[in-house]
Amino acid sequence: MGNKKGRPKKEDNKVFGYRLRLTKDEYERLDNLSKKTGETKIDLLLEGFKMVEKLKKIQFMLYITGEMC
Numbered sequence: 001m002g003n004k005k006g007r008p009k010k011e012d013n014k015v016f017g018y019r020l021r022l023t024k025d026e027y028e029r030l031d032n033l034s035k036k037t038g039e040t041k042i043d044l045l046l047e048g049f050k051m052v053e054k055l056k057k058i059q060f061m062l063y064i065t066g067e068m069c
Helices: 024-035 041-064
Strands: none
Touching: 024 041
């Protein structure tokens, strides 16, 4: 059995795929931001998800403490 060929497997394989449908305007905004920041589109989207999660947690905490009307 000869040497294995191809790329070595990573420990943190991304096994789930998800297709995201964007309008032309949304895609252009994401593309422009990616070019301006030098970050990949997926990194920007994942960072956005994290920001929304944090915001929702803050809103929930404010709601349950009665500080949010």
